[in-house]
Amino acid sequence: MLAAIFDLNGPQRFVEWGWLRITVPNLIVVGLLVVAFFVAVRTRMSSR
């Protein structure tokens, strides 16, 4: 078994805006959340 392809160890990367401080991976997760909801609201499942 190989080690992970991307090594996420290392200094924590974050974004700061006033009192808001969010790590980059958390920001990505929140972004995925917003995109997923936006897409889901506008799409329909095909008949199965």
Add this chain to the structure above:
Amino acid sequence: MTAPSPTDERPYDLVKEIMFAVVVITALAVILAVLFGSPDERAKTIADWARADGIDFVSTALAELDGTSGTATYGPPYNSTPNAAQSLGPMAPAEWTGVGIPVDTATDFVLDPLSKLAVTDPALMDALTTYESAPADQQSVWTAAYGSSLPDAQISDSGTIEMPAGKYGPLPTIFTGLLRLARSGGLDPSLLGDNYFPLDSTKPLLFLSDGEWFASLGEGAGLGGDQWGIMNGVADWPGQTWLWLYTFWYQIPPWSTSPSGDLLVYLTMLPFVVLTAALPWIPGVRTLPTKLGLHRLIWKDHYAAQQRQQD
């Protein structure tokens, strides 16, 4: 083909849907695991601490001995230090439930572990006896003197603490003994007590958390409470984004500045918890989400079919 009506039904395969979902989600989790792995930084031991920052270790051990450390002055559930429990007015839940996990820092973190080592070291045994049999005010004189000189001390390669000249009584022997025990790895198991199966890490973790070294590791990793740390993952892994609201309060006063900040945060979160669970029964609030109008997008086809039927 006739236009769909609002009462139409469609075929739906529930079992297939859940099987499909499990396969897709498992595949996604496996792919993400292969791509990114997961963090696993080795746990820190007292030995690590004593080797990395001996002065901080000894300073903390001194505070445990003279009862001034964070744990020693914590109050319930570890001890009954007066006015230490977090409170809001008359509300002090920690006081109400009392000392459920008694910890005597001087005995548990310093004197007891050393007494085991002292069996093989007569000088250490003498030093311990001298300290323990001295009156309290004499002990305080020694610990105060030792504490004020400690910032200027050096630690030799062999683990001896080289202090500036002073009247420290038996403390140099005691703390050199403790430092050597810690650095050898012998203090960690001592702190886990006499239980053959050491599944409870309360004492070593309390000791570790009283020092600057452990705190600096967490803060350095961006995991501190005032760094939105509760929500953060380790390094570049995703963290616990679902704790965003709980974490938020710790960033702003008065929650961030109050000595009862934790209690305040929990009390602040309580109405949100109740609101979430009881939302359907709260008039006014329960009508707010639909004002966003997102349901019109979700049920667009249904409303269109309904409109067609009415026309």
Add this chain to the structure above:
Amino acid sequence: MRRSWTTAVRERIETELPLENALPDRQPAFVRSTVYLFGVGTLASLLTVIGSGLVLAIFGPGWWHTTTVGAFVNSVHLFSVQLMFLFLALHFFAQLVMATWRRGRGVTWMIGAFSFFAAIVAAFTGYASQTNFEAQWIAVSAKDGFNAIGVGSLFNTLNTGQMLALHVAVLPAALSLLVAWHVVLVRRRGVSPPIEDGEEMRP
């Protein structure tokens, strides 16, 4: 003759949740929106969490620290949890904007909320029982909050044995029970219909 409890339970189930409702093969046409996948996404993620968690439990809490296979399974467990909370948040928000507690579905909503809280506690005990630096940090940091509200003696984050036992036995049982109850209630009442003009948002 005194009424049989078994008969009573069976008849109750047959009335409240006949198999056609428990395992339907037709649904209203409006259930085409993709948002209706969020619930099953959450459920499927929970199953992956439990599956990967079972593997970690079978081999013991030290295994994943010392083997690459174990580390991989731990990573699957981590990302299953991330996916579960992602779908949970989406599912929660979708139900919120569709006001799906209407027409007798208030308890369904409430059990869903309790499931969310149980999931948070389950995740917390997981983080606290990792037996690595992150677990040490989380346990030490979290203890102050629990101590402050007076439950610190009962729920000792620094007691690794307790945290692990809660995480592996108590919380999965509680969470599974709540989620099962939630799903039964959804099937019992059926999917919430679209909001009618002027409809009240009461349960």
